Amino acid sequence: MPLLRDGKITEDPYTRVVGSDELPGEGPILVDLSRWQAERDALVAWGSEVGVQLAADESPAAIALDLEHIALVALEFPAFTDGRAYSYARLLRERHRFEGELRAVGDVLIEQLHFMDRVGFDSFDMKSAEAAEEWKTAQADMSVWYQPTGDERATATRLRRS
Amino acid sequence: MYQYDEFDADFVQERAVQFGRQVEDRLAGKITEEQFRPLRLMNGLYLQLHAYMLRINVPYGCLNSTQMRKLAHIARVFDKGYGHLTTRQNMQFNWIKLSDMPAILLELASVEMHGIQSSGNCIRNITADEYAGSAADEIEDPRVYCEILRQWSSLHPEFSFLPRKFKIAVSGSDRDRAVIKAHDIGLRLHKNEAGEAGFEVFVGGGLGRTPFIGKSIRDFLPTQHVLSYCEAILRVYNQLGRRDNKYKARIKILVHEMGADVFGEKVEKEWAEIRETALELADSETARIRGFFAPPAHEKLDDDDSDLAGDPAFATWVEQQTAGHKKPGYTIVNVSCSPVGKPPGDISAAQMDGFADLADTYNFGEMRVTHNQNLVLTDVRKKDLLPLWQKLVTLGLATPNHGLISDTICCPGLDYCALANARSIPLAEKLSERFADQQKQKDIGEIYLNMSGCINACGHHHIGNIGIVGVDKKNSELYQLMLGGSAEEDASLGKILGRGFDEDGIVDAVECVINTYIELREAGEKFIETYRRVGPDPFKEKVYSAPA
CATH class of the missing domain: 3.30.413.10 (Sulfite Reductase Hemoprotein, domain 1)
Structure with missing residues (x-):
C-alpha cells in the first residue's frame, strides 16, 4: 500500500507485526494493541521505533499513559463510513498531546483525507498509486473551516475577528 | 435573517465546484456508482424510485424572496415545475437529472443555498420554531x-x-x-x-x-x-x-x-x-x-382588529391561520400547502414566485418553511390581511386548515420513495377529501394527523394525534392506525389501535375515530385530551365493531 506523508508517497519504515507473529530482527515495528499490552516492557526496550495499531473499537484511552514510548499510532477505518477514529485522533492530539506520527489505515479514501488532516492524522495508507496527486486536489478544494480542531488552521470565526 | 459573508460564500462555492467535478467524473465513468454514492449523499442527492432527488437546505426554515424565486426557477428549468416542502423545513426536488447537478448547485450557491449534509450520516439541517423572532x-x-x-x-x-x-x-x-x-x-x-x-x-x-x-x-x-x-x-x-x-x-x-x-x-x-x-x-x-436576526422595521401600530370581519371566507381564514405576534398591529400568518385533494407540501413554481412577491410586499421579503410542510409569514400588518388573503386565494394557498385534520404531515411514500411499503400521498388526498367540509373540520377542532408510507416514519406518524403507517402485508398495501401521539411540549408516542386496513378502510376508520371523539368529548376538549382521558378502548370498540 502506498504510504502518503507530507503530501508525498514515501517508503514505510515500519514492519507490521500482526497478532502474535514473530518480531523482525530489528527496525521499527507496528504492533496490535493486545501485543503492546502483553509485552509492554519488552517493547519499550525495543531498539527502534514502536507503533501501536488500534482497531475501530479500541479507544486510545488504552495507551494514553504509554504515549511517550510510542512513535506511531495507527487508527483503523474498517470502512470509510466508520468514523470512530476521527474522535480518537482528536483525543490523541488534543487531549493526550500525542506528537508522534498518526496514521490512517484501512478504508482510506481520497475524499476523507481532508477530514483526516483536520483531526490530526499526518500519514495515510492509501489504495491509489495516484494518491499524491489526489492529495493536492483534495487540499485545494476547500479553504474555509468553521470548527476549531487541533490543527493550526484559522476558523472563519477567528478570521472574522481579525 | 443571516447573510453570508465572504467566508460562507467561498465555502458553498468551493463545495459546489468540488461536487460538480465529482459529477463530471461519474458521468465520464471515472468513478463507479458505489464510489459516487457517498459523495452525492453528502451533497443532498438521493437516488429514488424513478429519478434523482435533490434536497436543498433551508436553514431552520428561513428563506428570502430571492431564494424562493431561485427555487421556482430550478423547479421550472430542471424539474417538473414543482417542489416539495419537507419535515426538516427543507425543499426537495424529485425529478433531477444528474447532468444538471453542477449547474443547479452553482445557481443555488448564487443565492446562499446548497444541499450539503441534507443527507448522509452527519449533522442534518438544524430546525427551529417557524415563528422564531415574532x-x-x-x-x-x-x-x-x-x-x-x-x-x-x-x-x-x-x-x-x-x-x-x-x-x-x-x-x-x-x-x-x-x-x-x-x-x-x-x-x-x-x-x-x-x-x-x-x-x-x-x-x-x-x-x-x-x-x-x-x-x-x-x-x-x-x-x-x-x-x-x-x-x-x-x-x-x-x-x-x-x-x-x-x-x-x-x-x-x-x-x-x-x-x-x-x-x-x-x-x-x-x-x-x-x-x-x-x-x-x-x-x-x-x-x-x-x-442578523434583529426585528424588521415594524411600524408603531394600534392593535386594531376591526378590518378583519366582513367576508365570511376571509374571517374564517383569519381565525384559522393567524397567530399572536410580539408587536401590536402585526400578526403571524400560516399559509397552508395542504389543500384538499392535493399532495401535502407540494408547491408549484408559479406559487413559489407568487409567494415570493407577497413576502416582498407584506413581510419584509422573508418567509419560513414549517416542519408541518407549510409556509409562514411572520410579520404581517393586520391591515394587510385582506389583500394578502385575496392574493393567496388566487395562488391556491388560502386553505384555512391550520391545525385541522386536513393539514396533514405526509411523506412522499411509494409514489417516489424506494423504501416505502405503501402510497401515502393518495391516502392523504382521500382523507382531506373526506374531511373537506370546513364546518366539520372546525367542529373537530385542533388535531394533528400524520402519515408515513413505511415504518421509517418520515411522515412523523408516531407523534400525530392520529398516525397512519403503511406496511406491506403479502404484497398488498396495508395501513395501521395509531392514536395518542403528540409533537408538542407534552410529547407522546401513539399506540397502534389494532389490525390494519386497506386504503378505503383506513379512511373509514379515521372517520369512525373522529365520530367517537365527538360523542365522548367534554366541552372544549381537544382530541388528544379526550383520548388521554378515556384511553384507546372506546375507540377500538367502535372502529372494529363497525360493519366492514
Whole structure:
C-alpha cells in the first residue's frame, strides 16, 4: 500500500507485526494493541521505533499513559463510513498531546483525507498509486473551516475577528 | 435573517465546484456508482424510485424572496415545475437529472443555498420554531443559536461519518413548535431565576422504527457553551453508538441501552474537558450573529382588529391561520400547502414566485418553511390581511386548515420513495377529501394527523394525534392506525389501535375515530385530551365493531 506523508508517497519504515507473529530482527515495528499490552516492557526496550495499531473499537484511552514510548499510532477505518477514529485522533492530539506520527489505515479514501488532516492524522495508507496527486486536489478544494480542531488552521470565526 | 459573508460564500462555492467535478467524473465513468454514492449523499442527492432527488437546505426554515424565486426557477428549468416542502423545513426536488447537478448547485450557491449534509450520516439541517423572532410567547430567538450550530456543523471533520444521521432542533418558546423531543438533540431555550438565557438539553428522541421521546440530561446550559456541549454529546455518540446494525445506530438506541443518566454523565465528563476552549462563544460573536436576526422595521401600530370581519371566507381564514405576534398591529400568518385533494407540501413554481412577491410586499421579503410542510409569514400588518388573503386565494394557498385534520404531515411514500411499503400521498388526498367540509373540520377542532408510507416514519406518524403507517402485508398495501401521539411540549408516542386496513378502510376508520371523539368529548376538549382521558378502548370498540 502506498504510504502518503507530507503530501508525498514515501517508503514505510515500519514492519507490521500482526497478532502474535514473530518480531523482525530489528527496525521499527507496528504492533496490535493486545501485543503492546502483553509485552509492554519488552517493547519499550525495543531498539527502534514502536507503533501501536488500534482497531475501530479500541479507544486510545488504552495507551494514553504509554504515549511517550510510542512513535506511531495507527487508527483503523474498517470502512470509510466508520468514523470512530476521527474522535480518537482528536483525543490523541488534543487531549493526550500525542506528537508522534498518526496514521490512517484501512478504508482510506481520497475524499476523507481532508477530514483526516483536520483531526490530526499526518500519514495515510492509501489504495491509489495516484494518491499524491489526489492529495493536492483534495487540499485545494476547500479553504474555509468553521470548527476549531487541533490543527493550526484559522476558523472563519477567528478570521472574522481579525 | 443571516447573510453570508465572504467566508460562507467561498465555502458553498468551493463545495459546489468540488461536487460538480465529482459529477463530471461519474458521468465520464471515472468513478463507479458505489464510489459516487457517498459523495452525492453528502451533497443532498438521493437516488429514488424513478429519478434523482435533490434536497436543498433551508436553514431552520428561513428563506428570502430571492431564494424562493431561485427555487421556482430550478423547479421550472430542471424539474417538473414543482417542489416539495419537507419535515426538516427543507425543499426537495424529485425529478433531477444528474447532468444538471453542477449547474443547479452553482445557481443555488448564487443565492446562499446548497444541499450539503441534507443527507448522509452527519449533522442534518438544524430546525427551529417557524415563528422564531415574532411569536408572542417567545423567550429567546432560537435562530441565533441555530446559525451558530449551522456553521459549527458544516463539514465538521470529526462528525461527518457518524453511526447514523443526526438531527438537532431548537425552540425558544413555552410552546414547542419545533418537536424538540423527537430529535437526536433538542434544545429548549429558557431563563433561569437570575434571568439569564440557557438551554434545557434533551437527547435520544427520534421516530423511525424504534421511536423514543428525548430525555433531558441538563436543565440549564449557559448559552455560551452550546457548541462545546453539543460537541461532547456527538463525541460520546460517535465513539459508542452502535455501528453493527443501521436500525440500531441512532443515538436514541445508545441512550436507551445505556440509560440517559449514564449517557449524561459521560457527556458531562467530556464537556468538562472542552468547555473552556475556542468552542466557547464570545459575547461579541453571539451579538454579531444576533444582529442578523434583529426585528424588521415594524411600524408603531394600534392593535386594531376591526378590518378583519366582513367576508365570511376571509374571517374564517383569519381565525384559522393567524397567530399572536410580539408587536401590536402585526400578526403571524400560516399559509397552508395542504389543500384538499392535493399532495401535502407540494408547491408549484408559479406559487413559489407568487409567494415570493407577497413576502416582498407584506413581510419584509422573508418567509419560513414549517416542519408541518407549510409556509409562514411572520410579520404581517393586520391591515394587510385582506389583500394578502385575496392574493393567496388566487395562488391556491388560502386553505384555512391550520391545525385541522386536513393539514396533514405526509411523506412522499411509494409514489417516489424506494423504501416505502405503501402510497401515502393518495391516502392523504382521500382523507382531506373526506374531511373537506370546513364546518366539520372546525367542529373537530385542533388535531394533528400524520402519515408515513413505511415504518421509517418520515411522515412523523408516531407523534400525530392520529398516525397512519403503511406496511406491506403479502404484497398488498396495508395501513395501521395509531392514536395518542403528540409533537408538542407534552410529547407522546401513539399506540397502534389494532389490525390494519386497506386504503378505503383506513379512511373509514379515521372517520369512525373522529365520530367517537365527538360523542365522548367534554366541552372544549381537544382530541388528544379526550383520548388521554378515556384511553384507546372506546375507540377500538367502535372502529372494529363497525360493519366492514
